[in-house]
Amino acid sequence: MSKLAQKLKSGEFAVTGEIGPPKGVNIEGPLHEAKTLLKDRVVAVNVTDNQSAVMRIGSMAVCHLLKQNGIEPIFQMVTRDRNQIALQSDLLSAWVLGIENVLCLTGDHNNLGDHQESKGVYDLDSVQLVKAVTGLNEGHDLAGNELDGAPSFFHGAVVTPEYDPVELQIIKMKKKMDAGAKFFQTQAVYDVSTFEKFMNKIENFDVPVMAGIVVLKSAAMAKYMNANVAGVFVPEEMVQEMADTKKEDRKKKAVEIAARIIRDLKPMCQGVHLMPLGWDDTVPEIIKEAGLE
Amino acid sequence: MHATIQKPLDEIIDFFKKGEKVFVVGCSNCAAKCHSGGEEETKYMAERLEKRGIAVTGWAAPPNGGSLCKLSIAEKMLNEDYKESAKKADSFLILSCGQGIHTVIDATGGEPVHPGCDTIFGGETVREDFITEYCSLCGECIVEMTGGLCPLTLCPKGLMNGPCGGSKDGKCEVDSEQDCGWQLIYERLKSLGKVDLLYQYQAPKNYGRWSKPRSLVVGPKKSTFKSLAGLITIDQD
Numbered sequence: 001m002s003k004l005a006q007k008l009k010s011g012e013f014a015v016t017g018e019i020g021p022p023k024g025v026n027i028e029g030p031l032h033e034a035k036t037l038l039k040d041r042v043v044a045v046n047v048t049d050n051q052s053a054v055m056r057i058g059s060m061a062v063c064h065l066l067k068q069n070g071i072e073p074i075f076q077m078v079t080r081d082r083n084q085i086a087l088q089s090d091l092l093s094a095w096v097l098g099i100e101n102v103l104c105l106t107g108d109h110n111n112l113g114d115h116q117e118s119k120g121v122y123d124l125d126s127v128q129l130v131k132a133v134t135g136l137n138e139g140h141d142l143a144g145n146e147l148d149g150a151p152s153f154f155h156g157a158v159v160t161p162e163y164d165p166v167e168l169q170i171i172k173m174k175k176k177m178d179a180g181a182k183f184f185q186t187q188a189v190y191d192v193s194t195f196e197k198f199m200n201k202i203e204n205f206d207v208p209v210m211a212g213i214v215v216l217k218s219a220a221m222a223k224y225m226n227a228n229v230a231g232v233f234v235p236e237e238m239v240q241e242m243a244d245t246k247k248e249d250r251k252k253k254a255v256e257i258a259a260r261i262i263r264d265l266k267p268m269c270q271g272v273h274l275m276p277l278g279w280d281d282t283v284p285e286i287i288k289e290a291g292l293e
Numbered sequence: 294m295h296a297t298i299q300k301p302l303d304e305i306i307d308f309f310k311k312g313e314k315v316f317v318v319g320c321s322n323c324a325a326k327c328h329s330g331g332e333e334e335t336k337y338m339a340e341r342l343e344k345r346g347i348a349v350t351g352w353a354a355p356p357n358g359g360s361l362c363k364l365s366i367a368e369k370m371l372n373e374d375y376k377e378s379a380k381k382a383d384s385f386l387i388l389s390c391g392q393g394i395h396t397v398i399d400a401t402g403g404e405p406v407h408p409g410c411d412t413i414f415g416g417e418t419v420r421e422d423f424i425t426e427y428c429s430l431c432g433e434c435i436v437e438m439t440g441g442l443c444p445l446t447l448c449p450k451g452l453m454n455g456p457c458g459g460s461k462d463g464k465c466e467v468d469s470e471q472d473c474g475w476q477l478i479y480e481r482l483k484s485l486g487k488v489d490l491l492y493q494y495q496a497p498k499n500y501g502r503w504s505k506p507r508s509l510v511v512g513p514k515k516s517t518f519k520s521l522a523g524l525i526t527i528d529q530d
Contacts, residue, residue, distance in 0.1 A: 108466065124497055126457075168455060
């Protein structure tokens with residue numbers, strides 16, 4: 001059983017990190033950051049899958065490298081780029097490389113990335129992918145064929161607590177749970193009261209939820225996300241707090257805000273997922289300030 | 294309705310070899326409604342080609358609103374009504390959907406053809422000047438679960454089990470002017486008192502029914518749909 005699974009099952013508060021593979025083969029930088037900033041501080045590290053529909057090194061290869069370096073990976077898998085055969089095949093490949101955690105997502109549309117003329121596959125959606133992983137764990141593929149050796153993935157999915165109307169997200173979350181999702185990571189949360197309302201709505205869902213924490217770097221970033229990023233809402237006071245901070249103090253402020261959100265969210269959920277978006281060096285301090293060491 | 298739009302004239306001109314003689318064929322049904330290949334547009338295309346130095350032997354569109362994609366109509370038009378000028382042509386420029394292009398190949402016994410239009414989608418003619426896509430012709434209709442709205446068509450990702458996390462204020466992540474298809478489905482089911490339908494898991498589509506090329510044998514009481522999903526025969530008795 002993966003460390004992430006053990007931690008969430010034991011009811012201990014879990015912290016995960018994230019790295020985005022680079023565009024090109026220079027993997028040393030991200031790997032170094034993972035080893036120096038994330039290793040032994042977080043229980044597992046998500047590796048994004050061609051995030052933002054921009055072509056990069058694949059998630060599976062980077063997950064494998066993390067594993068070799070003693071870091072437990074969470075293999076993110078989107079349904080945008082592969083059909084049922086490729087998705088299931090890559091899952092089996094990941095398992096034999098020692099990858100135990102999978103996060104199932106749909107993925108940003110091709111049109112948002114750097115290969116806008118490519119064909120979006122979407123043979124499966126995220127709910128169907130969760131079900132496919134569940135099936136592999138049970139020893140059969142989507143076509144019902146028996147496997148010669150089944151994996152035992154700890155697989156999860158995502159939910160957006162600040163989505164409007166939230167009922168649509170909750171219905172889909174329920175479907176992901178019913179399909180076998182064993183944990184959830186959320187889109188970025190800044191408004192603790194909205195998150196609390198969301199958690200109250202799903203209080204009957206018996207599944208661990210890890211709140212997403214995206215490190216807020218500036219007021220401009222907050223405004224951009226409020227205007228353009230779905231399901232992300234940075235409260236006005238927080239935007240102002242960042243705006244009132246001198247440029248050289250922003251990183252410190254970012255740590256302070258993230259740690260404060262985590263402390264407020266902690267009683268409501270089972271873990272947090274840290275997404276530093278390049279400010280990876282803030283992760284150790286956030287963990288420390290949030291009292292998660 | 295097969296929605297079509299004419300290719301740019303320069304792209305069409307580039308199709309012709311020096312000295313190539315062409316006969317221009319239109320369609321009086323869908324392409325006429327799209328103003329891409331009705332009688333008027335077909336005649337005008339012939340004139341524009343001539344002005345650009347292309348030898349045009351003639352032009353024709355089916356009479357009485359006829360569809361070019363019906364083989365008997367194309368045959369009568371090209372092998373009887375316009376036989377003389379059609380025979381003189383080295384090739385045919387077709388102002389219709391892709392089905393019409395192949396119908397001309399069949400009607401002429403395999404003469405060279407050039408596409409004059411891009412075929413875009415099958416759509417609803419909302420107004421005389423506005424056609425939009427509500428169906429992807431997938432071969433397995435699932436809108437019973439979605440209040441009559443097709444998620445495979447209205448959602449750019451074709452998601453079957455609800456929206457992705459990418460929509461904002463009811464608009465799609467690919468285009469802030471475009472409604473999120475799942476938001477439309479949700480609102481519609483809410484108005485019908487059927488939101489509960491959204492809780493049902495939808496299995497992956499059988500893409501065998503969306504395979505290419507498919508065919509249909511039709512009869513008054515019995516029809517057979519052929520695809521990689523096999524033969525599906527429906528007895529309407």
